[in-house]
Amino acid sequence: MSEEAANSNSSPASVCAECQQPANLKCSGCKLVSYCSKDHQKNNWQVHKTLCRPFEIQTSPDLGKHLIATRDIQPGDMILCESPLVYGPRPHIVEAGPVPCVGCFKLIMCEQSPRCDGCGWPVCHSSCQGLKDPTNHGLECLILGLRPEGAINNFHDFYRQDTLMVVRCLLLQKKGQKKWEQLMELEPHLEARGRGTDVYKNVEERIVNYLEDNFLSRLKDLERKAERDLLPEASASVIHRIAGILDVNALEINQDAELSAVYPTTSLLEHSCICNTYHVFDDASQNYKITVRAAVPIKKGEHISTMYTHALWGTQARREHLKETKYFSCNCRRCKDPTELGTYLSALKCIGVDDRPCGGNQLAINPCDPNTEWACDKCEVKLTNDEVAYLVNKIGEEVDYVQLSNPTVKEMRELLTKILTFLHPHHYHIYSVKHSLLQLYGYQQGYLPNQISDELLIKKSEMCRELIEVTKTVDPGNARLTLYSGVLYHELFLANAFYVKRKWHVEDKKQMVLLVEEAVSALAEAKQILKNESSSHVWNGLSDVEVPDDGGSTKVPNLSPKYASTLNPESLGDTGENVDRGRTAPRNIIAVVTSVNSSGLYKLGTKKGELQRLCSRNEFTPVNTFMDENDVPTNTVTIRTASGKSSGSTQGFVSCNCKRYCSDKKCKCKSKDVKCNSKCHSNSSCKNK
Numbered sequence: 001m002s003e004e005a006a007n008s009n010s011s012p013a014s015v016c017a018e019c020q021q022p023a024n025l026k027c028s029g030c031k032l033v034s035y036c037s038k039d040h041q042k043n044n045w046q047v048h049k050t051l052c053r054p055f056e057i058q059t060s061p062d063l064g065k066h067l068i069a070t071r072d073i074q075p076g077d078m079i080l081c082e083s084p085l086v087y088g089p090r091p092h093i094v095e096a097g098p099v100p101c102v103g104c105f106k107l108i109m110c111e112q113s114p115r116c117d118g119c120g121w122p123v124c125h126s127s128c129q130g131l132k133d134p135t136n137h138g139l140e141c142l143i144l145g146l147r148p149e150g151a152i153n154n155f156h157d158f159y160r161q162d163t164l165m166v167v168r169c170l171l172l173q174k175k176g177q178k179k180w181e182q183l184m185e186l187e188p189h190l191e192a193r194g195r196g197t198d199v200y201k202n203v204e205e206r207i208v209n210y211l212e213d214n215f216l217s218r219l220k221d222l223e224r225k226a227e228r229d230l231l232p233e234a235s236a237s238v239i240h241r242i243a244g245i246l247d248v249n250a251l252e253i254n255q256d257a258e259l260s261a262v263y264p265t266t267s268l269l270e271h272s273c274i275c276n277t278y279h280v281f282d283d284a285s286q287n288y289k290i291t292v293r294a295a296v297p298i299k300k301g302e303h304i305s306t307m308y309t310h311a312l313w314g315t316q317a318r319r320e321h322l323k324e325t326k327y328f329s330c331n332c333r334r335c336k337d338p339t340e341l342g343t344y345l346s347a348l349k350c351i352g353v354d355d356r357p358c359g360g361n362q363l364a365i366n367p368c369d370p371n372t373e374w375a376c377d378k379c380e381v382k383l384t385n386d387e388v389a390y391l392v393n394k395i396g397e398e399v400d401y402v403q404l405s406n407p408t409v410k411e412m413r414e415l416l417t418k419i420l421t422f423l424h425p426h427h428y429h430i431y432s433v434k435h436s437l438l439q440l441y442g443y444q445q446g447y448l449p450n451q452i453s454d455e456l457l458i459k460k461s462e463m464c465r466e467l468i469e470v471t472k473t474v475d476p477g478n479a480r481l482t483l484y485s486g487v488l489y490h491e492l493f494l495a496n497a498f499y500v501k502r503k504w505h506v507e508d509k510k511q512m513v514l515l516v517e518e519a520v521s522a523l524a525e526a527k528q529i530l531k532n533e534s535s536s537h538v539w540n541g542l543s544d545v546e547v548p549d550d551g552g553s554t555k556v557p558n559l560s561p562k563y564a565s566t567l568n569p570e571s572l573g574d575t576g577e578n579v580d581r582g583r584t585a586p587r588n589i590i591a592v593v594t595s596v597n598s599s600g601l602y603k604l605g606t607k608k609g610e611l612q613r614l615c616s617r618n619e620f621t622p623v624n625t626f627m628d629e630n631d632v633p634t635n636t637v638t639i640r641t642a643s644g645k646s647s648g649s650t651q652g653f654v655s656c657n658c659k660r661y662c663s664d665k666k667c668k669c670k671s672k673d674v675k676c677n678s679k680c681h682s683n684s685s686c687k688n689k
Contacts (some may be wrong), residue, residue, distance in 0.1 A: 014026075014034035015034065016034060016035050016036040016037075016040055017033045017034065017035060017040075017044050017047075017048065018035060018036075018040035018041070018043050018044045019036060019040060021036050022036065023035050023036040024036075025037070025038070025041070027041065027048065027052060032071075033048055033052075053070075053079075053080060054069055054070055054071050054073050054077070054079060055067040055068060055069055055070055055079060055080070055304055056068055056070050057265075057268060063270055064187055065187075065268045066268060066269075066270045066303060066304075067079075067265075067268055067269060067270070067303070067304040068301060068302070068303060068304065069298045069299065069300050069301060069302050069303075069304055070300060071300050072297070072298070072299055072300050073294045073297070073298040074294060074297060075293075075294050075295060075296055075297060075477060076293055076294065077293060077294045078291060078292070078293050079277060079292045079293060079294060079304060080265055080266065080291075080292050081289060081290070081291045081292070082263055082264065082265055082266065082289065082290060083263075083287050083288070083289050083290075084261035084262055084263050084287070084288055084289075084290070085172065085179045085182055085183050085262050085263065085264055086165065086168045086169050086172060086179070086183065086261070086262050087168075087253075087259055087260065087261035087262070087288050088105075088164050088165040088168045088259060088260065089102065089105055089161040089162065089164050089165065089258065089259060089260075090162070090165075090252060090258050090259060090260045091162050091163075091165045091166070091243075091246050091247075091250070091260060092162055093162050093206065094156055094161065094162065095156055096156060097109075097590060098110075098590065099122065099156070099159070099161050100161055100257065100258045100259065101113075101122070101123050101124040101128060101130075102116065102121050102122075102123060102130075102131070102137050102140075102144075102161065102164060103116070103123050103124065103128035103129065103130030103131040103133075103136060103137045104124060104128050104129070104130045104257060104284070105130075105257035105258055105259040106124050106256065106257045107257070107258060108122060108123070108124050109590075110122045110155040110156065110159060111155055114126045115150075116131055116137070116141060116144075117131075118131070118141040118142070118144075118145050119140075119141045119142075119144035119145040119147075120144075120145070120147075120150050121144055121159055122155070122159055130284075134175070135175070135287070139171050139174065139175065140164065140167050140168055140171060143167060143171070143215050143219065144167075144215065146215050146218040146219060146222075147214050147215060147218065160206075160210055162206070162207075163206070163207050163210055163211055165246055165250070165260060166207055166211065166239055166242050166243060166246070167211065167215075169183060169242045169245075169246070169262075170231055170233075170234055170238075170239075170242070171231070173231055173232060173233060174230070174231070179264075182264045183242075183245065183262065183264075184241070184245075186245045186248070186249050186262070186264075186267050187245070187248055187249065187267075188240075188241045188242075188243075188244030188245045188248060189244055189248055189326075189327040189328075190240070190241060190244055191327075192327040193240070193243075193244050193327075200240065203239070203240055203243045204236070204240075207239060207243055208236045208239050208240070211239065212236070216231075216234055219231065219234070245262070246260070246262065247325070248326060248327070249262050249267040250262050251263065251266070251290070253281050253288060255281065255283055255284070257284075259288070261288050261290075263290055266279065266290055266292060266306075269292070269304060269305060269306040270303060270304075270305050270306075271305060271306065271307060271308045271309075271322065271326070271328075271330060271332075272303070272305035272306075272307065272330075272332045272334075273307065273309070273311070273315075273318060273330060273332045273334040273335055273474075274332060274333065274334050274341070274474065274475075274476070275295070275305045275306050275307040275477075275479050275480065276294060276295055276296050276298050276302070276304065276305055276477065276479070277292050277293065277294060277295055277304060277305065277306055277479060278292075278293060278295045278477065278478070278479035278480070278532070279291060279292045279293070279306070280293075280532050292306075294477075295476075295477025295478065295479035296476055296477035296479075306479075307479070307480050308322060308325075308326050309321045309322055310480075311474050311475050311480040311481050312345070312428050312431060312432070312474070312481065312484070313428060314340070314345050314346035314392070314427070314428050315334070315335050315340060315345075315346050315364065315367045316346065316364075316367070316370075316385075316388075316389065316392075317428075318330065318335070319335060319367075319368070319370075320370075329368070331368055334474070335367055335368055336367065336368060337367070338363040338364050338365070338367055339363065340474070341473050341474065342473065343426050343470050343473050343474055344361060344363075344424040344425075344426045344427065345426060345427060345428045345431070345470070345474065346363075346364065346367075346427065346428070347361045347362065347363055347423075347424035347426070347427060348361065348362040348374070348383075348388065348391070348392075348422060348423055348424060348427070349361065349362070349420075349421070349422060349423060349424060350362050350376040350377075350378065350379060350381055351381065351422075352379060352381065353379070353381065358376065358378045358379040358381075359378060360376040360377045360378025360379055361376065361377050361378075361424055362374045362375070362376055362381070362383060362388070363375065363376075363377060364385070364388075370385065371385055372385050373385065374387075374388050389657070390657055391422060392429070393657060395419050395422065395423065395429050396429055398415070398419075399415065399419070399429050399432060399433060402415050403432070403433075403436055405612060406611075406612030406614070406636075407436075407440075408440075408444065409437070409440045409441065409444055409446070409447050412433060412436060412437045412440060413437065415433055416430070416433045416434065416437065419433070425466075426466075426470055431467060431470060434463050434466075434467060435467060435484065435487070435488070437463070438460050438463045438464060438467075438488075438491050439487065439491065441456055441457075441459075441460045441491075441495075442460070442491075442494060442495070442498070449498050452498075454499065454502065454503070457495050457498055457499045458495075458499065460491065460495040461492055461495040461496060461499070464488050464489075464491050464492035464495065464522075465492065467488050468485070468488050468489065468492070471484055471485050471488065472485075478529050482529050482530060482532065482533055483530075483533060485526075485529050486526045486529050486530040486533065489522040489523070489525045489526035489529065490522070490523070490526045492518070492519070492522040493519045493520075493522040493523040493526065496515045496516070496518055496519035496522070497519050499515065500512050500515050500516055500519070590606065590607070591604035591605060591606045591611065592604065592605050592628060592629055592631070592632065593605075594610065594629055594632060602614060602615045603615075605629060605631075605632030606632065606637065607631050607632070607633075608633070608637050609632070609633045609634075609635040609636050609637040610632055610633075610634075610635070610636045610637070611636070611637065612636045612637065656668040656669045656670075656676060658686070662676055662686045662688035663688065667688060669688055670688050676688045
């Protein structure tokens with residue numbers, strides 16, 4: 001896996017694998033073989049490379065191709081490192097707002113941007129380096145340039161960046177036959193996307209017809225004139241297969257740009273809701289290479305896994321999302337356990353009989369059965385899965401509404417009290433509210449560090465500890481929830497620090513020292529967790545904080561982090577989360593930073609007004625300048641309002657629970673003139689998708 005001999009910590013008894021002489025350099029990939037020199041390591045690479053990687057590819061009827069560890073792997077050990085087969089703009093429809101540049105994928109405004117000299121498509125700059133790169137836009141430019149006409153309106157329908165990944169996949173036939181073969185071997189799940197399905201119709205209209213009418217028909221004319229095939233395989237069936245491969249296997253990359261990539265071996269990682277790996281991406285200069293490492297110890301013979309959904313969703317939500325988007329049902333140990341490994345992330349409080357709660361918890365009898373009943377663990381009360389889904393969806397709508405409306409501490413506490421009547425204290429909606437609430441303590445007026453009460457500081461610390469334990473259980477190796485965990489440890493550090501500074505001279509010194517030690521440990525843990533999140537503002541703040549060595553001394557260490565107090569306004573686009581862009585992450589907002597507070601939270605202004613809520617740095621992506629502060633009106637708006645006015649739709653803020661076709665105004669989504677989304681029902685007969 002690696003051609004570097006990087007380590008010199010082998011024992012004196014080690015011998016060179018090439019010449020059998022004493023050696024003190026080890027292969028940096030597996031650390032199992034030694035060499036006396038880099039030259040001998042290079043000479044031995046052809047023999048060693050098949051033994052170096054710590055996994056083998058196996059096939060089974062249930063999982064298809066998957067990876068099995070061939071030796072024990074320790075946390076942080078590299079499992080694989082590879083370049084993508086293909087990368088390009090994300091295959092998502094953009095109906096309004098910014099679109100990715102075809103050369104570098106940075107967001108641009110289609111109507112206001114210059115055009116590529118070769119094909120006329122919108123670009124960030126006429127000299128964008130990606131335009132001439134044959135591994136990037138250079139080759140597809142010849143195909144896109146076959147359409148001579150340009151657009152003067154309806155730009156988003158005319159320039160369909162969401163189809164370019166399919167074009168780039170087709171062009172692998174000319175750029176490298178091996179890559180083309182590797183791509184076509186990946187799983188497309190065509191059995192779930194066949195004729196008659198909604199997804200088939202969507203791909204036919206959105207991709208196949210667009211490419212055929214605008215480019216491929218013209219390419220066929222050229223092929224006839226040249227009497228040779230330029231793209232031997234470009235039929236509708238091939239395009240449908242490629243669309244399936246992209247939907248199932250493509251990974252989204254967030255690096256101040258919007259792109260997706262497909263990797264030959266990483267795509268074989270199976271899903272688990274308790275995954276044992278994490279991955280990081282290199283930047284464009286390294287061709288978006290991906291490195292996969294072990295998040296927890298992996299024993300020889302164990303499956304190597306990643307996660308395709310959100311770790312903080314409940315079992316029903318995760319399994320529905322996987323079934324809808326990846327076409328399989330997860331049966332991992334977390335999904336099979338009604339308590340979700342003791343976290344109770346999906347549990348409800350039992351309502352009891354005659355309005356007398358019994359104090360028990362309602363849990364799914366068989367979580368892997370979509371029609372399971374829910375039973376109390378103390379009394380005989382049972383609920384249907386539909387009743388539970390309806391209640392959880394309604395609570396989710398209210399949680400989303402409050403969180404998107406720039407809530408006060410009072411409003412969040414009232415919401416928490418209300419939903420605690422129905423949900424277990426660790427339910428994922430409760431987790432979300434608590435995680436937001438503890439970030440308001442210490443930052444909102446009336447609860448600033450010099451205003452917040454001692455009792456609330458203690459309560460904040462308790463909430464941090466509670467959520468940390470839940471997070472560690474569902475993500476033991478910090479593979480998926482690094483920012484969640486980093487924030488929790490950081491807020492625990494601050495809560496303890498402020499409390500100790502107040503009480504150092506008036507309370508028991510032993511208790512104060514314990515809080516100091518916990519604060520120092522929390523800060524160190526946050527920095528360790530966030531080491532691969534160097535682009536996040538949380539990391540930028542923590543990286544300036546020195547962890548004192550004398551955590552147990554009787555002198556209070558300086559625990560205050562250093563934050564930058566000013567920031568030049570940038571033009572920004574809200575990109576949302578990687579997994580689901582639903583109600584909590586409207587995608588097409590164009591905004592400008594108007595201010596940033598001492599906590600690193602940003603105030604954003606749109607052309608419809610200033611957003612009511614503050615945003616963290618990981619919630620947006622810098623893009624080219626579309627507006628400045630002078631374009632922002634003095635009024636304030638919610639993200640929901642700004643998103644609807646920006647994109648022309650509020651899809652994701654509305655959801656229904658219909659049992660039939662969603663074909664009339666009785667459907668909540670239909671009545672609002674928006675499409676049903678992943679937060680709605682799981683009804684396959686829906687006609688409003």
